[in-house]
Amino acid sequence: MPPADRDFDGKPSDPVDQLVIQLRAYVARGREKPKQDAKKATATARRDSISDPDAPRTPPSEWVLIFDCETHTTPDQRLRFGGYQLRYKGQLWERGAFYEPKALEEPEKTLLRQFMAKEEPGPDGERIRLLKRSDFVEEVFYKSGFAVGAQIVGFNLPFDLSRLAIEHESARRGMRGGFSLRLSEEARWPRVAVKHLSQRAALIRFTGLRKEDKAEEEEVDPDAPHESEEKADPDRGYFVDVKTLAAALTSGSHSLESLSELLQVPTKKEPSEEHGGPLTEDYIRYGLRDVQTTWECFDALAKRFATFNLDDTGLYDLYSEASLGKAYLKTMKIAPWRKLQPDFPPQLLGQILSASHGELRVKG
Amino acid sequence: MDEFERFMSRARAQWRAKQKGKTTSLWGFENWASEGKGDHHIAREKYGEAIMPVPISMHRELTRRQMEEHPPEGADPIGPLERRRRLALGLVDMLECLADGLRLAGEKPADADGHGARDLDEEFDIPEDLAALICLVSGRLMAIALSRMLDVEE
Numbered sequence: 001m002p003p004a005d006r007d008f009d010g011k012p013s014d015p016v017d018q019l020v021i022q023l024r025a026y027v028a029r030g031r032e033k034p035k036q037d038a039k040k041a042t043a044t045a046r047r048d049s050i051s052d053p054d055a056p057r058t059p060p061s062e063w064v065l066i067f068d069c070e071t072h073t074t075p076d077q078r079l080r081f082g083g084y085q086l087r088y089k090g091q092l093w094e095r096g097a098f099y100e101p102k103a104l105e106e107p108e109k110t111l112l113r114q115f116m117a118k119e120e121p122g123p124d125g126e127r128i129r130l131l132k133r134s135d136f137v138e139e140v141f142y143k144s145g146f147a148v149g150a151q152i153v154g155f156n157l158p159f160d161l162s163r164l165a166i167e168h169e170s171a172r173r174g175m176r177g178g179f180s181l182r183l184s185e186e187a188r189w190p191r192v193a194v195k196h197l198s199q200r201a202a203l204i205r206f207t208g209l210r211k212e213d214k215a216e217e218e219e220v221d222p223d224a225p226h227e228s229e230e231k232a233d234p235d236r237g238y239f240v241d242v243k244t245l246a247a248a249l250t251s252g253s254h255s256l257e258s259l260s261e262l263l264q265v266p267t268k269k270e271p272s273e274e275h276g277g278p279l280t281e282d283y284i285r286y287g288l289r290d291v292q293t294t295w296e297c298f299d300a301l302a303k304r305f306a307t308f309n310l311d312d313t314g315l316y317d318l319y320s321e322a323s324l325g326k327a328y329l330k331t332m333k334i335a336p337w338r339k340l341q342p343d344f345p346p347q348l349l350g351q352i353l354s355a356s357h358g359e360l361r362v363k364g
Numbered sequence: 365m366d367e368f369e370r371f372m373s374r375a376r377a378q379w380r381a382k383q384k385g386k387t388t389s390l391w392g393f394e395n396w397a398s399e400g401k402g403d404h405h406i407a408r409e410k411y412g413e414a415i416m417p418v419p420i421s422m423h424r425e426l427t428r429r430q431m432e433e434h435p436p437e438g439a440d441p442i443g444p445l446e447r448r449r450r451l452a453l454g455l456v457d458m459l460e461c462l463a464d465g466l467r468l469a470g471e472k473p474a475d476a477d478g479h480g481a482r483d484l485d486e487e488f489d490i491p492e493d494l495a496a497l498i499c500l501v502s503g504r505l506m507a508i509a510l511s512r513m514l515d516v517e518e
Binding site: 235 | 368371376378379383
């Protein structure tokens with residue numbers, strides 16, 4: 001960087017530091033091109049309808065699927081077995097375990113079968129099953145979760161979803177930067193896209209079904225909304241990461257253990273020293289117990305959230321404390337400023353944002 | 365299909381209806397008065413000719429149950445055993461619909477009672493369409509009992 005000292009009236013001034021500064025930019029959306037045909041006009045109408053943040057979203061059904069995976073401790077952290085519960089209106093309808101056949105030795109599979117065969121239904125008279133991973137994905141995750149509009153619940157859900165995946169690739173469009181996970185061999189079931197927003201939150205949704213055919217791909221409207229602008233419709237699913245939910249409602253980062261302590265749930269998380277070791281009855285019990293703990297934490301947090309009377313917002317909509325603030329504004333029917341004053345000059349908005357940035361710097 | 369799978373099958377149907385904006389019961393009771401009727405093959409057409417006029421929404425759900433919930437065919441799909449079995453299953457579905465309708469009609473006054481109502485109002489009557497259907501199904505069952513045959517001719 002060249003010297004910047006200058007003389008004023010022949011007197012040397014104090015040296016001036018040349019520093020890299022940061023600017024905040026505001027990019028206005030370009031003018032829309034006139035639509036050439038009815039198909040594009042329809043796409044625009046659809047975009048306008050789904051971009052409306054006030055448009056009501058179909059709430060989930062009263063089913064909840066909770067699951068948790070136990071993995072190898074090797075770098076690939078491959079799935080060994082997992083536990084799940086399927087609940088309707090809170091009542092336990094089905095619970096069980098699933099396993100990855102290739103990841104367990106034959107004696108371990110036998111032990112798992114024997115353990116699950118000894119399990120007795122509780123007071124709800126639930127069905128108990130032991131399934132292979134692929135059957136769990138097909139029969140429980142999709143047919144009893146996705147297809148009935150269930151909330152799909154887990155603690156650190158992105159990790160558990162990725163353990164169920166048989167294939168992954170980079171997500172596209174609005175979920176770009178995340179992963180698209182394929183869980184089933186069946187083409188009729190959508191993939192799951194996961195995109196991390198922070199250490200505590202991730203966007204998770206079912207993708208649309210793929211149009212692999214290139215000709216069809218070309219028919220996609222180039223002016224169609226960015227996927228992040230799309231309001232998630234019911235097909236996108238209702239994923240609730242209890243870790244994210246807890247962070248939003250308690251303003252703290254929690255492990256399942258610390259959360260179960262905080263919420264004083266009946267089934268507290270218990271530590272295990274058996275991760276990665278041979279499968280034992282205690283370790284299977286530990287895995288199934290984690291599912292129950294996750295459910296109890298979810299239930300306690302859901303009850304806490306219900307006291308806020310934010311009826312237009314679901315647990316699956318909460319990503320941080322800010323989501324709660326937005327939910328209150330929504331409930332109070334306070335429309336976003338840009339929606340009320342769409343013609344506000346974008347240049348002025350850019351200047352205001354830059355000034356705000358400068359003010360913060362001075363204060364800091 | 366066991367009880368659990370039947371329940372899940374209905375939950376999936378309910379969710380599909382909800383996504384299409386039909387948010388009430390699978391039988392669509394609230395549409396009965398306005399939507400007209402269609403002839404429903406009680407056992408499915410391939411298993412018998414017996415038909416009954418039913419509301420369109422009910423017809424849709426009865427057909428779904430026939431396709432999704434009824435068991436696979438037996439050894440002789442066109443034999444008398446299969447026909448009788450399918451007719452019985454079809455009648456079961458219709459009776460379930462009537463039971464659900466009556467339950468709904470019974471819950472209405474209970475809800476009103478919870479909200480302070482004390483007088484019996486017209487809205488608590490069993491809906492006319494439901495009452496008519498109960499008579500129709502009852503008549504069919506009586507005919508079956510009298511004839512001692514399940515697959516009666518229409």
